[in-house]
Amino acid sequence: MVEVLQAGFYTSIQDLGRFNTQHYGVPLSGVMDVRAAAIANNLVGNKANAALLEMTMTGPKLQFNEDAAIAITGAHLTPFINGKETSRNKCIYINKGSILSFGVSKLGVRGYIAIKGGFKTKKVLGSRSMYKAVTPICILKKGTLLQIHPSEASPADFFSKLKVKEQYLKSEFLEVYKGPEFDCLSAFEKEKLLKNRFTISKNNSRMGYQLLEPLQNDLTPIITSPVLPGTVQLTPSGTLIVLMQDCQTTGGYPRVLLLTPQAITVLSQKKMNDSVFFKLNE
Amino acid sequence: MAFKLTYKSYGAYAILIEWPPKINEEILNDILCFKSKLLGANIDTISSCNHAYHSLVVQYKVGNFDGILEVNRLKTIYASTEPLPKTTKTVWYIPVCYDVSFGIDIEKLSKIKKISVEALIRKHTMPEYLVYFIGFLPGFLYLGGLDSTLATERLSVPRLNVIKGAIAIGGSQTGIYPLDSPGGWHIIGNTPIHFFDSSKEEPCFVKPADRIKFFSISLSQYQDIKVLADAGVYQIKKELFNG
Numbered sequence: 001m002v003e004v005l006q007a008g009f010y011t012s013i014q015d016l017g018r019f020n021t022q023h024y025g026v027p028l029s030g031v032m033d034v035r036a037a038a039i040a041n042n043l044v045g046n047k048a049n050a051a052l053l054e055m056t057m058t059g060p061k062l063q064f065n066e067d068a069a070i071a072i073t074g075a076h077l078t079p080f081i082n083g084k085e086t087s088r089n090k091c092i093y094i095n096k097g098s099i100l101s102f103g104v105s106k107l108g109v110r111g112y113i114a115i116k117g118g119f120k121t122k123k124v125l126g127s128r129s130m131y132k133a134v135t136p137i138c139i140l141k142k143g144t145l146l147q148i149h150p151s152e153a154s155p156a157d158f159f160s161k162l163k164v165k166e167q168y169l170k171s172e173f174l175e176v177y178k179g180p181e182f183d184c185l186s187a188f189e190k191e192k193l194l195k196n197r198f199t200i201s202k203n204n205s206r207m208g209y210q211l212l213e214p215l216q217n218d219l220t221p222i223i224t225s226p227v228l229p230g231t232v233q234l235t236p237s238g239t240l241i242v243l244m245q246d247c248q249t250t251g252g253y254p255r256v257l258l259l260t261p262q263a264i265t266v267l268s269q270k271k272m273n274d275s276v277f278f279k280l281n282e
Numbered sequence: 283m284a285f286k287l288t289y290k291s292y293g294a295y296a297i298l299i300e301w302p303p304k305i306n307e308e309i310l311n312d313i314l315c316f317k318s319k320l321l322g323a324n325i326d327t328i329s330s331c332n333h334a335y336h337s338l339v340v341q342y343k344v345g346n347f348d349g350i351l352e353v354n355r356l357k358t359i360y361a362s363t364e365p366l367p368k369t370t371k372t373v374w375y376i377p378v379c380y381d382v383s384f385g386i387d388i389e390k391l392s393k394i395k396k397i398s399v400e401a402l403i404r405k406h407t408m409p410e411y412l413v414y415f416i417g418f419l420p421g422f423l424y425l426g427g428l429d430s431t432l433a434t435e436r437l438s439v440p441r442l443n444v445i446k447g448a449i450a451i452g453g454s455q456t457g458i459y460p461l462d463s464p465g466g467w468h469i470i471g472n473t474p475i476h477f478f479d480s481s482k483e484e485p486c487f488v489k490p491a492d493r494i495k496f497f498s499i500s501l502s503q504y505q506d507i508k509v510l511a512d513a514g515v516y517q518i519k520k521e522l523f524n525g
Contacts (some may be wrong), residue, residue, distance in 0.1 A: 022332040024478070025416040124480050133461045156376040180290050180298050185518050198469055220405045222419065223303055225425065228296060250417030250424075251336050258293040259378075261344075269320045 002068075002115070004100070004144040006061035010206075011129040011140045013121050015051045021125050022249040028131035030245050032206060032268035033110050034261065036074030039164055040114035042135065043071035045151075050118030051128040053140075055111045057271070059102025060140060062113075068094050069116035073164070075108030075269060089164045097166055108169040108269040117213045118150035131246060144211040153259030172197075173279045179232060181222060181254035189217050193256065193278060198240065200274045206246040209267060211276075219254045227251040230259035232278075242267060283322065285312055285358065289353045295344055297352060301336040302373075304428060309336055314491055318360055318366055319359050325353075333490070334415050335424070348468035368524055372408060373493040376473055378449050379504035380406075384472035391434060391451070391468050403498050405429045406449075410493040411456065421460030421478025421486050424492060428456045440466035447472045449496070474508035475518060487518075 004011075017030025023222055031037035036062070041050050041201070053060070059077045072079045072088045079086050080101045086092055092102065096110065105111070121128045125133050132138040140146075185193065192215055203210040215238050226249060233241045233253035243251075244267070259267065260281060270276060284300050299316075301309045313333045318338070320331060320379040327347070331340045369513065374509040380388060380403045392399045396473035418424075433454040444450070444465035449458055454469030459465060460477040473496075473524065479485050488494070 020330045021485075022330060023416060025420045025422050026480075026485070045482060117370075126484065133444065177291070177293050180292055180300075223305060223335050223337075225300075225334045225337040226338065227299075228341070230293065230378060230448055249332060250415070255292075260294065 001064060001065040002119075002146040002148065002185040003063045004060055004140045004142060004146070005063055006101075007140045007144070008055050008141055009058045010056040010104070011060045012054055012138065012206075013051050013140075013146070014054045014060055014122040014129045014249060015127055017129050017245065018125050018134075019120065019123055023224070023248050025124060027246050027249060029131045029134075030126065031112070031147060031208075032131075032245055033063040033074050033112070035265045036110070037112045037114070039162060040073040040090065041118075043089070044116040046114055046116065046118050050114065050149075051121060052119065053113040054117070055102070055113065057105055057109055059111060061088050061099065061101040061114075061224045062095050064096060064098050064100065066148070067096050067149050068098070069151075072111060072115045073114075074111040075169070076106040077111040078103035078106065081253050087164055090252050096250050105208050107166075110268050117149035117170075120149045122146040124228060131143070137212055147218075147281045160272045168262070168266050169269050171266050171278050172274075174266055174276050175260045175281045176263060176278045177260065177281055179255035179257045181234075184219050184254060185217065185256060189215065191200070193240075194280055195277075197275050197277055200272055200276070202272045204270070204272065206244055208244050208247055209242040209270070211240040211242070213240075219256075221252050222254055224250050224252045225255075226256065227255060229254045230261070230264050232257035232259070244268065260274070263277045284361070285309065289356065291349050292339060295347050296339055296341045296350065297356065299338045299340065299356065299496040303336055305414070307426075308413060310412070310413050310491060313338055315366060316360055318369075319362060319364070321355070323359055325355070334417060350382060351466075357371040358400075369491075369523060370522050371489070371493070372492050373495055373521045373523065375495050375497055375521075376475055377503070377507055378407070378471040378473050378496045379499050379501055380449075380471040381501045381504075383501070384504075385470040387450075388470040391470060394434065395431065402432070402470070405432055406451075406456065407496045407498055413488055413490055413492045413494060415490050416486055419459070419461055419463055419478075420480070421469045423458060423488055423494065425456055425479065428454055431452065432456075434468055436466040437468065438466070442465050444469060445472070447474060449473060470506070474504055474511045475516070476511060 014031045017028040199212040201210045201212045231243045288300045290298045329343045409427040411427045414424040436452045449471040450467035450469045
């Protein structure tokens with residue numbers, strides 16, 4: 001059992017999400033940085049869909065009431081065990097009674113804590129990913145108790161250490177496909193969209209990232225149609241909104257671009273005032 | 283009847299299929315018919331399909347994905363004429379309390395429309411609303427069939443919290459808020475019925491192509507039904523029909 005002593009800014013349990021519930025209006029959810037989450041699960045010998053903790057900007061303070069093997073990946077949130085700095089991107093053994101805490105993020109936004117066996121919260125509609133009105137709680141709070149699956153992995157399955165490439169945490173390029181309404185844009189609008197630098201606004205969350213610089217356009221709203229995470233919507237007033245894992249299942253704004261899965265991981269590590277460029281994948 | 287469909291790629295692993303850009307029942311039925319044939323074909327590389335008014339997104343599992351091959355396969359399935367099993371659809375009778383304590387915008391709306399509150403309720407409870415799809419929020423039904431004289435532009439500033447069960451009018455649509463959520467529609471009443479329950483295997487009891495008929499209840503009836511609905515024992519009145 002792991003007890004939450006402090007929750008951090010926005011800490012939730014995530015796995016790979018709900019794949020076939022969009023027709024109920026239930027979002028996909030799941031980890032924002034699939035890559036960092038996969039590395040964390042790998043390091044402790046978990047399957048790719050094991051539930052782990054996603055932390056945002058500031059990490060939680062956790063007390064381990066049993067021995068555990070964990071791995072911390074993603075954003076550079078300095079981890080401490082019992083006040084002593086410890087490593088990221090490595091399988092760490094943590095003793096019963098120990099306290100895991102974090103410093104502020106030096107690079108990136110979202111970090112992951114995988115635990116050998118995976119967190120054992122209630123599975124709802126096929127997933128443990130927390131989402132308001134779907135799971136009993138949507139973020140961790142002080143006092144939340146988390147159970148851990150007894151592990152099936154043997155120590156031999158672990159990658160004790162992994163050389164992790166983290167250049168993507170600094171990347172400003174978001175690789176994109178053309179969205180369904182891309183060709184409704186004029187040549188001038190297309191050029192601006194693909195050449196200009198865009199700044200992340202304060203409205204950024206697991207639902208979506210709004211960009212600061214408007215893109216004046218003459219597009220007409222579309223008849224409400226399905227949307228997928230990674231979709232870049234363009235509103236009549238010119239706001240660009242990049243939909244993320246917790247986004248609505250349908251939308252009425254033109255879908256001008258769609259981020260590649262890699263670009264979603266890049267954007268999920270961006271915060272207010274960071275900037276990005278779109279780069280067309282052809 | 284067969285429509286002329288367009289097929290577009292939507293990212294690396296999804297195909298967007300579009301019908302003519304109209305909102306009508308004929309298109310909805312054609313989409314549902316295609317969807318049913320598609321699910322019947324048991325293509326194991328498909329991970330989900332989700333539709334809206336005039337479009338269907340088919341998502342594929344990550345892996346070897348050949349868009350051209352998949353589009354050809356979709357076209358063949360759309361053109362196939364194998365008879366579909368007859369499906370039964372449902373008209374759901376939904377109790378709504380239009381009392382001003384719930385319908386906080388109903389008096390304002392009746393003034394805008396220059397009709398009495400009673401006439402407004404009559405106009406709202408008259409149609410059988412067609413369910414096109416579920417989207418926006420878990421369990422939010424996109425309904426067609428609002429009396430055009432009730433259409434009202436949305437609030438210029440959305441409310442931060444609309445309570446669960448609120449019945450509202452926004453633009454030419456009417457809807458039910460299945461959860462507490464922000465919202466910019468005019469609130470005219472509230473239903474004690476739960477439209478989304480994530481603890482059930484089928485979290486939404488209403489399906490696309492079903493119909494919703496509202497009927498007006500008093501505040502005390504509302505309280506009585508709410509007790510039963512919260513306990514999961516309220517029997518929603520329904521009628522089956524063949525679609």
